[in-house]
Amino acid sequence: MKNAVSGSFIGLAAILLGTTAVPVSAQAPVGDARVGAQRAAMCAGCHGISGLRNAYPEVFHFPKIGNQYPEYIVSALQAYRSGERSHPTMRAIASSLTDQAMADLAAFYGQGGLRATTASGK
Ligand code: HEC
Numbered sequence: 617m618k619n620a621v622s623g624s625f626i627g628l629a630a631i632l633l634g635t636t637a638v639p640v641s642a643q644a645p646v647g648d649a650r651v652g653a654q655r656a657a658m659c660a661g662c663h664g665i666s667g668l669r670n671a672y673p674e675v676f677h678f679p680k681i682g683n684q685y686p687e688y689i690v691s692a693l694q695a696y697r698s699g700e701r702s703h704p705t706m707r708a709i710a711s712s713l714t715d716q717a718m719a720d721l722a723a724f725y726g727q728g729g730l731r732a733t734t735a736s737g738k
Pocket residue numbers: 655656658659660661662663676677678679680681688689690692693701702703705706709721
């Protein structure tokens with residue numbers, strides 16, 4: 617069962633990466649949508665804000681990530697970072713993100729992008 621072996625290796629790698637990226641306790645960081653809104657500046661060029669199209673829709677398929685479940689966004693980003701998902705661009709981006717950054721971005725996108733008023737601890 618090759619899959620079971622490589623699967624647990626990826627899981628372990630994710631745990632190790634998470635540990636170095638987030639020195640202060642917290643296993644699952646709580647996302648702050650206001651911080652996420654600032655971080656999302658580097659995503660908007662491709663993903664846009666929910667509802668808007670990017671400039672070159674016919675060249676690349678950029679999935680719409682606004683309004684998706686925060687858990688889904690975090691797990692997708694972790695999958696790019698671990699290599700489980702292999703898209704080169706998103707891998708490069710995700711590998712620059714800490715767990716906290718992913719949580720912030722997920723909080724921001726998960727609530728639809730712009731309604732970032734009261735973000736702390738839902
Ligand atoms: C250079 C363009 C580009 C930038 C910048 C970019 N993305 Fe992406 N993103 C893509 C593409 C293309 C895909 C589809 C990749 C695939 O097919 O796996 C994608 C996929 C995703 C997915 C998976 C969506 C799904 O439905 O499974 C998430 C989540 C995501 N990006 C989040 C982000 C976040 C958060 C940022 C900013 C930190 C970001 N992206 C910046 C191009 C980009």
